[in-house]
Amino acid sequence: MSAALRLHDVTLGYDRHPAVHHLDGEIASGALLAVVGPNGAGKSTLLKGLVGALKPLGGRIDRGALGRREIAYLPQAAELDRSFPVDVFDLVATGLWRRTGLFGGVSRGDHARIDEAIAGVGLTGFERRAVGTLSGGQLQRALFARLLLQDASVILLDEPFAAIDAQTVSDLLALIARWHSERRTVVAVLHDMEIVRQAFPETLLLARRPVAWGPTSETLRPERLLEARAMPEAFDDRAPVCDAHGAGRAA
Numbered sequence: 653m654s655a656a657l658r659l660h661d662v663t664l665g666y667d668r669h670p671a672v673h674h675l676d677g678e679i680a681s682g683a684l685l686a687v688v689g690p691n692g693a694g695k696s697t698l699l700k701g702l703v704g705a706l707k708p709l710g711g712r713i714d715r716g717a718l719g720r721r722e723i724a725y726l727p728q729a730a731e732l733d734r735s736f737p738v739d740v741f742d743l744v745a746t747g748l749w750r751r752t753g754l755f756g757g758v759s760r761g762d763h764a765r766i767d768e769a770i771a772g773v774g775l776t777g778f779e780r781r782a783v784g785t786l787s788g789g790q791l792q793r794a795l796f797a798r799l800l801l802q803d804a805s806v807i808l809l810d811e812p813f814a815a816i817d818a819q820t821v822s823d824l825l826a827l828i829a830r831w832h833s834e835r836r837t838v839v840a841v842l843h844d845m846e847i848v849r850q851a852f853p854e855t856l857l858l859a860r861r862p863v864a865w866g867p868t869s870e871t872l873r874p875e876r877l878l879e880a881r882a883m884p885e886a887f888d889d890r891a892p893v894c895d896a897h898g899a900g901r902a903a
Contacts, residue, residue, distance in 0.1 A: 656681040656805070657713065657716075658716075659678070660711050660714065661675075661710065662676070662708050663710040664698065665697065666697075668709065671860060672694035672697050673860055681835070682835040682837055685852065686848040686856070686868065687840065688845070689880050690859060690880055690881055692883070693880070694859075696727075696728065696810050699841060701713060724806070724807045725810075735784055739783065744770055748762055748801050765801060772800060772827070773793040773797045789819075793820060793823070800827075806836070807837065809838070813842065848868060849868055857876055859882075864876045
């Protein structure tokens, strides 16, 4: 199976202070990969690097023939502005921007596709509900409907199940399984280890540096989880800047 994304000694961070150190590996085309680790481990930073929102401090990310528009990215709910005056239909419709452009109109065929995506996540009847009035689970369903319309070959999800109800988690997991069956590449940052064990065959355990990456049953062995938890969470402004080109690499 070919790789959708290749990471070559990648270091990512902010203000020259790395959050992810020297990560090498391949995310295969069609992979279903969970990214786990303690708070401050660099998980969200990694997704921002993969989508191209954050330039590596060192190393490189090879996206092959993938354009940035072929990678769909769902950030954490906390990063979304729920006060923006938009309803569910218009939010979901933004998933068509790759094809229509920012100011493109919605055709009759597009309208049908939007309705189908909304129905596919169980939100029929919510089309004209303001996003700010939705529950956490309803908002996440709407965002997954937008992902459906983006029709991307690579889908990056940052904490997609945080603070939502069990039924919504189950429904969205079924949608992720469908994407996997369509041989799309799905990478999800998760905290719930039971969900990871049950639904994700491959896992990257990250603690600013890679602790383990491979089959989930091997990656989540107790001794590896203990190693990851030993990582300090605090960001130290006085810490020396890592040599992204190799001098700062841990042994």
